[in-house]
Amino acid sequence: MVHKNVRTSDRSDVGSVIQIAGDNIRIMQEVNRQYDVPKSHVEGFDGSEVYPDIPYSEIGRYKAT
Numbered sequence: 001m002v003h004k005n006v007r008t009s010d011r012s013d014v015g016s017v018i019q020i021a022g023d024n025i026r027i028m029q030e031v032n033r034q035y036d037v038p039k040s041h042v043e044g045f046d047g048s049e050v051y052p053d054i055p056y057s058e059i060g061r062y063k064a065t
Contacts, residue, residue: 001025005049012056025050026064034064 006014006027015029024036037052037059044051054062 001045001050004045007049007051008056008059009043009051009053010055010057014056014059017050035059035062036064037062 001017002020004017006017008014014035015027015033017025018028018034019026020039023039025039025042027035027037029035037054041052041054042050043053
């Protein structure tokens with residue numbers, strides 16, 4: 001899944017997977033915007049895109065520190 005595009009549950013483009021660590025996937029939207037989303041929130045992967053069950057309006061809750 002690394003380097004695959006990520007689309008939220010409302011199909012908004014949120015960035016790309018840059019790392020899988022433990023129970024999280026790290027998504028980079030821009031150089032200074034990264035998110036750590038729990039793997040348990042990934043509802044699908046079609047070979048080219050990852051689909052978390054989170055809408056775009058809530059992705060900020062997972063901002064990486």
